[in-house]
Each structure stands twice: as structure tokens, then as C-alpha cells.
Amino acid sequence: MFELNHKKAVVTGGGSGIGRSIATLFARQGAVVHIVDISEAACAEAVAEIREAGGQAHGHACDVTRQDAVHATFESIGPLDILVNNAGIAHIGKADNTSEQDFDRVIGVNVKGVYNCLHAAIPRLRENGGGVIVNMASVAAWVAVAERFAYSTAKGAVMAMTLSVAKDYLQDRIRCNSISPGRVHTPFVDGFIAKQYPGKEAEMFERLAKTQPIGRMAKPDEVAALALYLCSDEASFITGSDYPIDGGFITLNS
Template sequence: MFSLQNKKAVITGGGSGIGRAIATLFAKQGAEIHIIDLTIESAQDAVADIEQLGGKVFSYACNVASQKEVIATFEKIGNIHILINNAGIAHVGKVDTTPETDFDRVMDVNVKGVYNCLYAAIPQFRLSNGGVILNMASIASWVGIQDRFAYSTAKGAVMAMTLSVARDYIDEGIRCNSISPARVHTPFVDGFINKNYPGKEAEIFEKLSKSQPIGRMGKPDEIAALAMYLCSDEAGFITGSDYPIDGGFIKLNN
């Protein structure tokens, strides 16, 4: 079950964190992996992991906010079967503490970046007679998160795009779903804590972990496992759906 043999998978932001976990697991399941990251260097460790597994992997330096770069990259890759729109950036701030430059930057990467990849991928899916798109949304698409105005706005748009694409391409054999993780323990989280709370790292880590009813952060491998299912043939009846994976945050945190 859950074989991805003979599938070509594109993973944006696949060089680290959740994207790296997805790329590695998909390679284990037999997929040919194409990692899109901001620089070739940022994808090096993920590429090395997959090559060590004996997997087939390629990496591309591409700014997803640039449609010209994205189209050129997808044309280089050719026909695909799976697209994981994972690349994104975080932001802390309320509406009146979010400068226009910050808002534009978040929208460029987290919204326009997803649009650009969808725009470039559809012609390549048609060459494969269909396929699967998985967008990375967030619990911020579902509930109000304090001091996350721009980020929440962007992730709400990602969920809306998921529904739109699922509806528009259902007759072409293209499925589109999204995942909404709560906080996941990645190097980004560690870096954020170290930068903003020097000397209080352990205390803040514990606080962030306990903000989820299950009492801990998610693991990248757990997100990857859900992604694997949704992109497999076993999930062939699923499209236009979002899957919270949140340790009970949305339903139990009240």
C-alpha cells in the first residue's frame, strides 16, 4: 500500500523541516523527487539523505514568488504526478504592527508562490493525465492565532485556493487537498526561540509544546505520513478537503 513507484513528485521548500521529511518519505515509497528551494545549498542535506537511500532526486534553485523562475523550473522538470506546495515563511504581528513591506513579502511567498506553482504545474499534470496537489495550509486557516495577522491571511487564502483548484480540475483527474498543521518541531522553531528568547529556550519550548492539548509539538515525519496517504492511489476518492493535524488544537483548545 501507499506505493509511489513511477511517480514524479515536486516539493517546494523541500530542503528542510516538513518539506524535507515529505521528500525523504516519498523517496522511500519509490517516487522520483524534485526539490524546489531558494538555493541549491539549502537543499543539499535533503538531496544527500535521499541519495543515501538509493532514491532518485533532483534539486532546483527557484524563488517561488517569481512566476518567470517557477515556469522555467517546471518546464525543466516536465510531466509530474504530485505537487506539494510547502514553501512558506512565517511572520509575527497584529494588523497595526505589520508593515506593508512585511505583508507584501508574506503574500508574495505564501500566496503568490502557491499560485505560481499551481499555474506552472497544471500543464505538466495534463501531460501525465492527472495527478495530485497537496497545499500546506495551517490551523491559522481555521482559528484566530494571536499576533499572526499576515500569516493567517495567507494560509486562509491557501485553503480557498485548494477548494477552487479541486473544483476546476476534477474532470481532468487532478485531485487537490490541503493539510493544516499546528506547531511542528522543526529547525525553524528552534531558531525562532533562540533568536527571540535568549536564555529562556527551554521554558518557551515547553510553553509552545503545551499550547496543544496533546502536550507536544508535531513531528515532521507525522506530517509527511499524512501527505503520503493523501498523495497515494489509496486516497483516490479524496479531493477538495483540508486535514487538520494539530494535536487537538482546533477542537479541544477551548
Template sequence: MFKLTNKSVIITGGGSGIGKAMAVLFAQQGAEVHIIELNDQAAADTVSEITAAGGKATSYACDVSNQQQVIDTFAKVGKIDILINNAGIAHIGKADTTSTEDFERVFNVNVKGAYNCLYAAIPALKANGGGIILNTASIAASVGITDRFAYSMSKGAIHAMTLSVARDYINDNIRCNCISPARVHTPFVDGFIAKNYAGREEEIFEKLSKSQPIGRMGKPEEVAALALYLCSDEAGFITGTDYPIDGGFITLNN
């Protein structure tokens, strides 16, 4: 079950965290993984890990907010069976404390970046007789999160785009779903806490961990396992759906 033999998979932001876990797992399941990543070193390290284990992987330096770069990069990949829109950035701020520059930066990466990848990939998926799109949304698309105005906006857009794409291309044999993680322990989280809460790292990490009713943050490998299922033939009856993977955050925080 859940084999991806001979499948060509594009994963944006595949050099670290959740994206890396997806890349490693998908390669283990037989996919040829194409990592789209701004961080050349992180991407190269992931590719090395995959190839050392006998898998197939290639990395491409690409800014997903630049449509022409995305189109050119996807053309290099060629055949596409699965697109995972995972690249994203975070931001702390409320509506009246978020600058225009920060709002546009989050929008350009998280929303426009996903759109650019959809724009480039869908014609290739249609030409290939269909395929799968999986978008990384967030619990912030479903519930109010304090001080995450721009980030929540962007993930709400990802959720809405997922529904639209799933509806528009259902007759082209393209399935589109999204996943909504709660807090997942990645190097990004550690860096985010260090940057925004200097001197309070342990306190904030504990607070964020316990915000999940299950009592801890998720693991990248757990998110990757859900992604694998949704991108496999076994999930062939699932489209237009958001899957929270959140330790009970959405439904049990009462």
C-alpha cells in the first residue's frame, strides 16, 4: 500500500521541516522527488540523504513568488504526477500592527507562491491524464490564532484555493486536498521562537506544545505520513477536503 513507484513529485519548501520529511518518505515509497527550495544547502542536504538511501531526488533553486522562475523550473522537471505546495513563511502581528511590506511578503510567498505553482503544474497534470495536488494550510485557516493576522489570511486563502481547484479540475482526474497542521516541531519553529521570544525560549516552547490538547507538538514525519496517504492511489475517493493534523487543537480546545 501507499507506493509511489515511478511517480514524479514536486515539493516546494522540501529542504527542511515538514517538506523534508515528505521528500524523504515519498522517495522511500518509490517516487522521483523534485525539491523546489530557496535554501540551496538545505535542499542539497536533503537530496544527499535521499540518494544515499537509494532514492531519486533533484533540487532546484526557485523563488515561488516569481511566476516566470516557477514556470521555467517546472519545465525542467517535465512530467508531473503530484504537486505539494508546502513552501511558506510566518509572521507575528495583528491587523493594525502588520505593515504593508510584511503583509505583501507573506501574501507573495504563501498565496501567490501556491498560485504560481498551480498555474505551472495544472497544464502538465492535465496533459499527463490527471494527478494530485496537496496544499499545506494550517489550523489558522479554521480558528482564530492570536497575533497571526497575515499568516491566517494566507492559510485561509490556501484552504479556499484547494476547494476551487478540486471543483474546477475534477473532470480532468485531478484531486486536490489540503492538510492543516497545528504546531509541528521543526528547526523553523526553534528559529521562530528564538527570533521573536529571545530569552523566553523554554517558556514559549512549553506553551506552544501544551496548546495542543494531546500535550505536545506534532512531528514532521507524522504530517508526511498523512501527506503520503492523500497522494496515494488508496486515497482516490478523496478530493476537496481539508485534513487537520493538530493533536485535537480545533475540536478539543474548550
């Protein structure tokens, strides 16, 4: 079950964190993985790791906010079966203290970046007889999270785009779903804590972990496992849905 043999998959933001775990797992399950990341070094490192484990992977340094660059990248990749729109950035701030520059930056990556990849990938999925898209949303699209104004706005848009794409391309045999993680323990989290709370890293990590009712943060591999299921043939009856993976954050925190 959950094999991706003979499938070609694109994972954006696949050089680190959740995206890297998805790319690694997909390759382990037989997919030929194309990692798209703004960092050429992160791409190369992830590709090398996958190849060393016996998987097939290729790296593409690309800024997803630039449609011309995205189309050139997808043109070089060719026909595909799976797109995972994982590339994204975070931002902390309320509506009145989020600068225009920061708002544009978050929307550029988290919304326009997803649109650009959809724009480039959907014709190739259609020509290939169909396929699967998974977009990375967030619990912030479901419930209020303090001081995440721009991020919540962007992830709400990702969830709406997921529904729109699922509806519009049903007859093209293209399935589209999204995943809404809670807090996930990635290098970004460690870096954020170290920058914002120097000397109090352990205390703040524990505090952030406990915001999930289950008492810990998710592991990137756990999110990857859900992405694998949604992109596999076993999930062929699923489209137009969002899947929270949040340790009870949405339903048990109220």
C-alpha cells in the first residue's frame, strides 16, 4: 500500500522541514522526486541524502514568487503526477503592526507562490491523464491564532484555492486536497525560539509544545505520512478536503 512507483512528484520547499520529509518519504515509496526550493544548497543536500538512500531525486533552485521562473522550472521537469505545494514562510504580527512589505512578502510566497505552481502544473497533470495536488494550509486557516494576521490570511487563501481547484478539475481526473498542520518541530521553530528567547530556549520550547492538547509538537515525518496517503492510489476517492494534523489544537482547545 501507499506505493508511488513510476510517479513523478514535485515538492516545493522540499529542501528543509516538512517538505524535506515529504520528498524523502515519497522517494522511499518509489517516486521520482523533484525538489523545488529557493535555496540551491538545501536542494543539493536533500537530493544527495535521497540518492544515498537509493531513491531518485532532482533539485531545482527556484523562487516560487516569480511566475517566469516557476514555468521554466516546470518546463524542465516535464509531465508529472503529483504536486505538493509546501513552500511557505511565517510572520508574527497583528493587522496594525504588519508592514506593507511584510504583508506582500507573506502573500507573495504563501499565496502567489501556490498559484504560480498550480498555473504551471495543472496543464501538465491534465496532459498526463490526471494526478494529485496537496497544498499546505494551516490550523491558522481554521481558528484564530494570536499575532498571525498575514500568515492566517495567506493560509485561508490556500484552503480556498484547494476547494476551487478540486471543483474545476474534477473532470480532468485531478484531485486536490490540503493539509493543516498545527505546530511542527522543524529547524524554523528552533531558530525562532533561539532568536526571540535567548537563554530560555528549553522553557519556551516546552510552552509552545503544550499549546497542542496532545502535549507535543508534530514531527515532520508525521505530516509527510499524511501527504503520502493523500497522494497515493488508496486515497483515490478523496478530493476537495482539508486534513488537520494538529494534536487536537482545533477541536480541543476551545
